[in-house]
Amino acid sequence: MLTGVQLNAAGVATEENVLRRRTSNAASNTPEAESKTHGYQQRITRLADCVALMQMKSYARGPWGPNRLNLSAIRLVLNGLSRHIGQVSAAIQGHLPEDLALSLDGKLTEIRRLIAAVHQRNLQDLALPLAQVSKATRAKLSAKFHVGRLEIVDAQSSTLDPFMKFALRTTDGHLIETVRIPLEKAGRFSVCVSSQVGCAIGCRFCKTTQGGLVRNLEAWEIVEQVRIVRQSLPKGSRVSGVVFQGMGEPLANLNAVIQAVNVLSHPACQSVDQKAMTICTSGLPNGLLRLKEAKLRVRIGLSIGSAITETRRALMPIEDRYTLRESIEALVVYLKGTGQSPMLAYTLLSGVNTSKSNADALRQLALDLGQRCGRMPRLSLVAYNPIGAQDPFLRATEAEAEEFRNWLSSAGFPVVRRYSGGSDIDAACGQLAAKRAAQSAPSASG
Ligand code: SF4
Numbered sequence: 001m002l003t004g005v006q007l008n009a010a011g012v013a014t015e016e017n018v019l020r021r022r023t024s025n026a027a028s029n030t031p032e033a034e035s036k037t038h039g040y041q042q043r044i045t046r047l048a049d050c051v052a053l054m055q056m057k058s059y060a061r062g063p064w065g066p067n068r069l070n071l072s073a074i075r076l077v078l079n080g081l082s083r084h085i086g087q088v089s090a091a092i093q094g095h096l097p098e099d100l101a102l103s104l105d106g107k108l109t110e111i112r113r114l115i116a117a118v119h120q121r122n123l124q125d126l127a128l129p130l131a132q133v134s135k136a137t138r139a140k141l142s143a144k145f146h147v148g149r150l151e152i153v154d155a156q157s158s159t160l161d162p163f164m165k166f167a168l169r170t171t172d173g174h175l176i177e178t179v180r181i182p183l184e185k186a187g188r189f190s191v192c193v194s195s196q197v198g199c200a201i202g203c204r205f206c207k208t209t210q211g212g213l214v215r216n217l218e219a220w221e222i223v224e225q226v227r228i229v230r231q232s233l234p235k236g237s238r239v240s241g242v243v244f245q246g247m248g249e250p251l252a253n254l255n256a257v258i259q260a261v262n263v264l265s266h267p268a269c270q271s272v273d274q275k276a277m278t279i280c281t282s283g284l285p286n287g288l289l290r291l292k293e294a295k296l297r298v299r300i301g302l303s304i305g306s307a308i309t310e311t312r313r314a315l316m317p318i319e320d321r322y323t324l325r326e327s328i329e330a331l332v333v334y335l336k337g338t339g340q341s342p343m344l345a346y347t348l349l350s351g352v353n354t355s356k357s358n359a360d361a362l363r364q365l366a367l368d369l370g371q372r373c374g375r376m377p378r379l380s381l382v383a384y385n386p387i388g389a390q391d392p393f394l395r396a397t398e399a400e401a402e403e404f405r406n407w408l409s410s411a412g413f414p415v416v417r418r419y420s421g422g423s424d425i426d427a428a429c430g431q432l433a434a435k436r437a438a439q440s441a442p443s444a445s446g
Pocket of ligand 1: 199200247
């Protein structure tokens with residue numbers, strides 16, 4: 001199956017469809033820059049679509065072969081080039097109404113209504129008539145923007161609780177994951193979003209990183225994940241939290257993540273309180289410092305792995321680049337600058353980081369952090385979700401986890417064993433996307 005290419009009745013990819021599926025930041029382009037790049041993009045787009053048609057014929061001819069592989073690779077390169085070289089229509093979900101009103105010299109109240117209809121009532125076409133939004137405003141917006149969409153490829157529901165996991169396909173054919181997490185209060189959900197396709201950080205207990213980093217997600221692609229989950233909720237329920245803990249290291253894609261947080265928290269968009277958002281990170285110090293400058297009110301969840309240096313290095317190679325000490329220094333600056341409470345996340349791996357000495361090291365780290373920022377950190381113990389074949393780790397047993405928790409809480413720390421639902425489905429980060437990619441290799445790569 002060919003993905004992402006819309007064909008007209010004559011079997012030719014239409015320019016309009018192809019251009020509309022591009023993601024971009026056209027709002028920041030000047031008209032001159034746009035017209036200059038438009039020609040290049042059109043030519044590259046046409047080339048990509050010719051390759052797509054050749055590829056389709058190749059599928060019709062027969063089995064998998066090097067020819068098809070080459071065509072897939074060529075098409076991916078052309079699509080990527082086109083996506084980056086010229087940007088003619090941006091996905092509106094990555095933008096704030098105030099910014100659009102300013103850049104388009106439009107009426108803010110009308111733009112807010114239009115944006116609210118996209119985020120909250122799933123409006124698909126910006127040009128369609130909408131109550132109390134003038135034709136002129138709709139024309140202005142639809143000339144520059146479109147409603148970006150991620151395709152739902154798979155949605156697995158847990159039989160144990162309302163946990164749900166989505167595999168979503170980007171317009172350029174990559175698979176990402178999003179998770180719907182039920183909160184303790186009935187009818188309230190958190191959404192675990194991806195911020196990158198793949199990840200370069202290389203944590204050994206993570207499936208996502210096994211294929212390396214493919215690309216950053218754009219702000220609208222992060223925001224859209226929340227809209228998709230919102231649509232899946234039973235009546236009367238709502239999204240009241242967002243956690244950046246899906247595929248990718250959020251601080252390695254900071255501009256898009258900051259913009260996504262601003263959009264998600266805007267009342268006309270998803271209206272999720274920033275204080276109910278958590279950015280989970282392996283601890284990139286520069287990212288933490290930049291995040292402080294962005295003046296968001298989000299919580300940071302720092303992934304520890306182990307507070308013993310050698311063990312952490314074996315689990316998280318990032319330790320070789322930035323030590324945990326450096327990450328903690330930057331975290332202290334963030335916490336002091338924002339007044340947020342610290343949170344440390346710790347994935348329990350049986351026999352690897354669950355010993356008393358690991359608990360002692362973690363307790364000492366948390367004590368020091370608490371003293372420096374004036375608030376005791378919350379320790380979040382995360383159950384490990386196995387990552388499939390050749391898994392080097394085991395989930396800690398109930399007894400192991402309980403003992404570890406007791407060692408910590410006897411020192412007076414608020415310790416939570418974080419919900420890790422959906423163990424009856426592909427719950428580990430990256431697992432469902434990897435499975436779907438393997439099942440649909442020809443189409444996903446094409
Ligand atoms: S746990 Fe997060 S930071 Fe580490 S490799 Fe996986 S996605 Fe990247």
